[in-house]
Amino acid sequence: MELKQLGEFGLIDLIKENTIVDPASVIVGIGDDAAALLPSPRQLQLLATDMLIESVHFDLTTTTPWQLGYKAIAVNLSDIAAMGGVPKHCVVSLALPRNVQVDFVRDLYQGMKEICRRFTVNIVGGDTVSSPQGLVLNVAVTGEVEPARLQRRSGAKPGDLVVVTGELGNSAAGLDLLRRGHWQEFVFARQLVTCHLTPQPQVQAGLLLAAFANSMNDISDGLASEANEIAAASQVAVRLFEQQIPLSAELTAASAVLGNAALDYALYGGEDYQLLFTIEPEKLRVLPANEITAQLTVIGEIVRGPAGVELVAADGAARGLAPKGYNHFG
Amino acid sequence: MELKQLGEFGLIDLIKENTIVDPASVIVGIGDDAAALLPSPRQLQLLATDMLIESVHFDLTTTTPWQLGYKAIAVNLSDIAAMGGVPKHCVVSLALPRNVQVDFVRDLYQGMKEICRRFTVNIVGGDTVSSPQGLVLNVAVTGEVEPARLQRRSGAKPGDLVVVTGELGNSAAGLDLLRRGHWQEFVFARQLVTCHLTPQPQVQAGLLLAAFANSMNDISDGLASEANEIAAASQVAVRLFEQQIPLSAELTAASAVLGNAALDYALYGGEDYQLLFTIEPEKLRVLPANEITAQLTVIGEIVRGPAGVELVAADGAARGLAPKGYNHFG
Numbered sequence: 334m335e336l337k338q339l340g341e342f343g344l345i346d347l348i349k350e351n352t353i354v355d356p357a358s359v360i361v362g363i364g365d366d367a368a369a370l371l372p373s374p375r376q377l378q379l380l381a382t383d384m385l386i387e388s389v390h391f392d393l394t395t396t397t398p399w400q401l402g403y404k405a406i407a408v409n410l411s412d413i414a415a416m417g418g419v420p421k422h423c424v425v426s427l428a429l430p431r432n433v434q435v436d437f438v439r440d441l442y443q444g445m446k447e448i449c450r451r452f453t454v455n456i457v458g459g460d461t462v463s464s465p466q467g468l469v470l471n472v473a474v475t476g477e478v479e480p481a482r483l484q485r486r487s488g489a490k491p492g493d494l495v496v497v498t499g500e501l502g503n504s505a506a507g508l509d510l511l512r513r514g515h516w517q518e519f520v521f522a523r524q525l526v527t528c529h530l531t532p533q534p535q536v537q538a539g540l541l542l543a544a545f546a547n548s549m550n551d552i553s554d555g556l557a558s559e560a561n562e563i564a565a566a567s568q569v570a571v572r573l574f575e576q577q578i579p580l581s582a583e584l585t586a587a588s589a590v591l592g593n594a595a596l597d598y599a600l601y602g603g604e605d606y607q608l609l610f611t612i613e614p615e616k617l618r619v620l621p622a623n624e625i626t627a628q629l630t631v632i633g634e635i636v637r638g639p640a641g642v643e644l645v646a647a648d649g650a651a652r653g654l655a656p657k658g659y660n661h662f663g
Numbered sequence: 664m665e666l667k668q669l670g671e672f673g674l675i676d677l678i679k680e681n682t683i684v685d686p687a688s689v690i691v692g693i694g695d696d697a698a699a700l701l702p703s704p705r706q707l708q709l710l711a712t713d714m715l716i717e718s719v720h721f722d723l724t725t726t727t728p729w730q731l732g733y734k735a736i737a738v739n740l741s742d743i744a745a746m747g748g749v750p751k752h753c754v755v756s757l758a759l760p761r762n763v764q765v766d767f768v769r770d771l772y773q774g775m776k777e778i779c780r781r782f783t784v785n786i787v788g789g790d791t792v793s794s795p796q797g798l799v800l801n802v803a804v805t806g807e808v809e810p811a812r813l814q815r816r817s818g819a820k821p822g823d824l825v826v827v828t829g830e831l832g833n834s835a836a837g838l839d840l841l842r843r844g845h846w847q848e849f850v851f852a853r854q855l856v857t858c859h860l861t862p863q864p865q866v867q868a869g870l871l872l873a874a875f876a877n878s879m880n881d882i883s884d885g886l887a888s889e890a891n892e893i894a895a896a897s898q899v900a901v902r903l904f905e906q907q908i909p910l911s912a913e914l915t916a917a918s919a920v921l922g923n924a925a926l927d928y929a930l931y932g933g934e935d936y937q938l939l940f941t942i943e944p945e946k947l948r949v950l951p952a953n954e955i956t957a958q959l960t961v962i963g964e965i966v967r968g969p970a971g972v973e974l975v976a977a978d979g980a981a982r983g984l985a986p987k988g989y990n991h992f993g
Contacts, residue, residue, distance in 0.1 A: 360707055361815060364896075366745035366881055367711035367806065369813055372702050377690060381697035382803055384756035384790045415696035426714035426801050460714045466796050471756050473712055473803030476697065483699050485691060551696055566694075 334435045344461060347439060351446050352456035358421065359455055368457035370422055370475075377483060379476035381412035387467035395511040398437050400530040402444025405470045408553065410452055410534035411606040413476035415551035417484035417543025420536060422455045426471040428464035441470075452536055484539070484549035484610070489567035493547050493611035495633035498538045498625070500581040501556055502595060503528035505602020509591050519590065521583035532606040538625045542610055545620060549610040555603040560633075560642045561656035563611065570638035573654065575646050579630040600644075601657055611635055664765045674791060677769060681776050682786035688751065689785055698787035700752055700805075707813060709806035711742035717797035725841040728767050730860040732774025735800045738883065740782055740864035741936040743806035745881035747814035747873025750866060752785045756801040758794035771800075782866055814869070814879035814940070819897035823877050823941035825963035828868045828955070830911040831886055832925060833858035835932020839921050849920065851913035862936040868955045872940055875950060879940040885933040890963075890972045891986035893941065900968030903984065905976050909960040930974075931987055941965055 361369035413420040507529030510516035588595035642654040691699040743750040837859030840846035880889045918925035972984040
C-alpha cells in the first residue's frame with residue numbers, strides 16, 4: 334500500500350506506537366504542537382541534530398529502511414555520547430517521495446524504535462512532509478549531563494594521553510565494500526558492512542569517561558579531522574603514533590582487496606562513531622576494569638606546541654596530519 | 664563566491680556570528696558535538712521540529728533567502744507559542760545545492776538571526792550537508808513552560824468559548840497572489856504576501872493566554888483542520904459561527920480578484936500561525952486590556968455532543984466542517 338492511501342492520521346498512528354520507552358519524563362509526546370518533557374534536576378540540557386540525504390549519505394540499494402532508521406538515530410546519540418551525556422528524547426523529520434510504500438515507512442520507524450528502546454530514548458514528535466525527489470531524514474536529539482561531567486573539545490592539556498574506544502576505519506571500508514558489490518563472498522566483510530550500516534553509539538563509554546576525561550569528540554569524520562578539532566579547540570599539539578591506531582583484522586583483509594591502505598580508512602574514512610578523548614595518565618590508570626575499558630587504546634599524547642596534529646611512523650618519522658576527511662559538504 | 668570555495672570552516676564562521684542572544688543560558692553553542700544549555704528551574708521543556716522543502720513549501724522565485732530563513736524559524740516558534748511556552752534555543756539543518764552562493768547562505772541566516780533576536784532565541788547548533796537537488800531546511804526548537812500553564816489540544820470543555828488571535832486566511836491568499844504573479848499592481852496585496860512570506864509567531868499572545876485558556880493550537884493547516892484537532896483531542900463538539908470569523912479587508916479584496924471565497928482561505932488555507940484557543944467566558948472577561956487582547960475574536964463555542972466541528976451560517980443553517988486542508992503530505 335502506498336502511504337498516500339493511508340493518509341496523514343493513519344501515518345501518525347503508525348508512527349506513534351512504541352515511541353515512549355521512558356514515560357516518566359514525557360508529559361506530551363507525539364500529536365500536539367510540541368512535546369512537553371520533564372527535565373531531570375540539576376542537569377545541563379544537550380541538543381544536537383543531523384540530517385541524512387538520499388544519494389549523499391545513504392543508498393537505498395545497499396541499506397534497508399530498518400538499518401537507515403537505526404543509523405539516523407545512532408549518529409545523533411553519538412553526539413550526545415561525545416559530550417558525556419545520556420540521550421533522552423528525539424524528534425524526527427521525514428521528507429518522503431510521494432509513491433513511498435507504507436511498509437517502507439514502518440520498517441524505517443522500526444529501526445529507529447529499536448535503537449531508541451536499547452538506549453531508553455523517547456521519540457516525542459516530528460514532521461512528515463512530501464519530497465519531490467529522494468528521501469530526507471532529520472533527527473534532533475536532547476540529552477542531559479551533570480555540569481561537572483560535560484565534555485568539550487577544548488579541554489585537552491599537555492601531558493594528557495590520547496585514547497580511542499573500539500577500532501577505527503571499519504565503517505568506511507564497509508562502505509567501499511558496499512559500493513564495490515559482491516561483498517558477501519568475503520568472510521571479513523560482514524562485520525565492516527555492519528559497522529557502516531548500523532553503527533553503535535558509544536553512550537555507555539561516554540558516560541563512564543565523562544567523569545575522567547579532559548576532552549572528547551566522536552569520530553564521525555575520521556581520526557585526522559577529529560584530532561585536529563581537539564587540537565584547534567584546545568590550542569594544543571596532538572601527537573599520534575601510527576602503530577598504535579587500532580585496526581581490525583577485518584579492515585586489514587578488506588584493505589588488501591580494496592587496494593587502499595588500512596590506515597587511511599582510520600585516518601580519513603569517518604562514520605566510526607567511536608569516541609576520541611584525552612585524559613591524564615593517572616586517571617586512565619584508575620578507570621574500572623570492564624567491557625568498556627577493555628576496548629580502549631592509547632594512540633598518542635598531548636604535547637606543548639602550536640595547535641595541530643602530527644603522526645609518528647614506526648621509524649620515528651613525524652608528519653603533519655591535516656584535517657582532510659570525509660565531508661558531505663564541499 | 665560559491666560556498667564550496669569558502670569551505671566548511673569558513674561556513675561555520677559565517678553561521679556562528681550573532682547566534683547567541685541570551686548568553687546566560689548557553690554553556691556550549693555552535694562548534695562542538697552538541698550544544699549544552701542551562702535550563703530554567705521548575706519548567707517543562709518543550710521540543711518541536713519542522714522541515715521545509717524547496718518546491719513543496721517554498722519557491723525561490725517568490726521568496727528571498729532572508730524571508731525563507733525568517734519563516735523557517737517562525738513556524739517553529741509558533742509551535743512553542745501554541746503550548747503556552749517561551750522559545751529558547753534552536754538547531755538548524757540545511758541541505759544546500761553544491762553551486763549555492765555564499766551570499767545566499769548569509770542572507771538565509773540573516774533572516775533566521777533577525778527573528779531569533781526579536782524573540783530572544785539562540786541558534787546553538789546544526790548540520791550543513793550537500794543536497795543533490797533543491798534546498799532543505801529543518802529547524803528544531805526548544806522552549807520552556809511552567810507546568811500549570813502548559814496548553815494542550817485536549818483541554819477544551821463544554822461551555823468554553825472558541826477564540827482566535829488576529830485574522831485568518833491572509834497567508835493562503837498571499838500565496839495565491841504570489842503564484843498568480845503581478846501582485847504588486849494591487850494595493851491590498853502586500854500585506855497578504857507579507858503574512859505568507861514572513862509570518863509572525865504569536866509568542867506573546869501564547870504566553871498571556873497560557874494562564875487562562877483550556878486548550879490551544881496554532882493555525883498552521885487552516886481553521887477547519889485545527890478546530891477538528893481540538894475537537895478530537897478534547898472529545899467535544901466545536902460550533903463555529905461563520906460570520907464571526909475575522910477576515911481582513913485585504914483578504915476580501917484579494918478573494919474577488921482570485922475568484923475564491925474569502926472564507927475558504929480562512930477555513931482551509933493554512934499557514935496563518937495565529938492561535939486558536941478555548942477559554943471559559945468568565946476568564947475571557949478578566950483578560951487584561953492590551954494590544955494582544957484587542958486582536959482577539961470569539962468565533963464559536965464548545966458544546967456537548969459527539970467530537971466534531973460544525974459551522975453555523977448567517978441564516979442559522981449548520982453544516983459539518985471536515986478537516987480538509989492544506990497538507991504538504993498526501
